[in-house]
Amino acid sequence: MAVELDVFVGNTTIMDEEVYQLWLDGYTVNDAVKVRMEGGALDECEANADVLLSDTMDQYRTFQMCERLLHSPSKLANQLLFQIPPHRQAMLIERYYDFDxxxxxxxxxxxxxxxxxxxxxxxxxxxxxxxxxxxxxxxxxxxxxxxxxxxxxxxxxxxxxxxxxxxxxxxxxxxxxxxxxxxxxxxx
Known part of the structure; x- marks a missing residue:
């Protein structure tokens, strides 16, 4: 069975807030995929587990690359590598520095x-x-x-x-x- 995907190419970095929270909470990629599957992510996007795993891995990779910028939030605001809207930058910073x-x-x-x-x-x-x-x-x-x-x-x-x-x-x-x-x- 072949899976058909729609692909969009753009320059805005897409970040899923739910996946970001799972990353912040210390979930592994596989555990995050399980949580997403239990939350109905497969039904929402009509994808299979491999696509969800790939998406989660991509998101985690993006978060890891952004992490060094989050250590100095003003660098995140002034960098050009990731095109992240200001409201999304604020969310990333706020959640990164939030505490349990x-x-x-x-x-x-x-x-x-x-x-x-x-x-x-x-x-x-x-x-x-x-x-x-x-x-x-x-x-x-x-x-x-x-x-x-x-x-x-x-x-x-x-x-x-x-x-x-x-x-x-x-x-x-x-x-x-x-x-x-x-x-x-x-x-x-």
Missing amino acids: DAFVREVLGKKLSKGTKKDLDDISAKTGVTLKSCRRQFDNFKRVFKVVEELKGPLVENIRQHFLLSDKLGRYKPPGLRGHCVLCQQSL
Whole structure:
């Protein structure tokens, strides 16, 4: 049985938000395909599992290539390799720097050191957050803290300016913790 595909060639980078979230959550390509199949992706696009696998692999490859740009969000905004509309760039950045509440509760108050990074296996097991996602979030904490620790001025504003984050994420605090900015590791 032959599969007929419509092909479109353009210069705008197409990114599926659901697949991006699976990538951020640390799913492998095969696990992401399973989740997509269970969610009815095959029915939506009238494709077979091989096409869905290929699409997921392509999406993951794109996200991996964009990841180095996400480490310095202003580079993502100014690069020309990926034609990504501004609203999509904002979504990529916001989700990349977003945190799982359970992870934050475990890391909050700990030093951002190699010792804590070694504890991520335990944190992953305790919280149910994948190890890959724990590493990304931990590295984001370190990256933000390293950039803003020496800057003068309001911490939240510095975070927002340097990482192009929303005010809400710049002031992120998990439910139940009052008056503590997670990204800047200080009380507000």
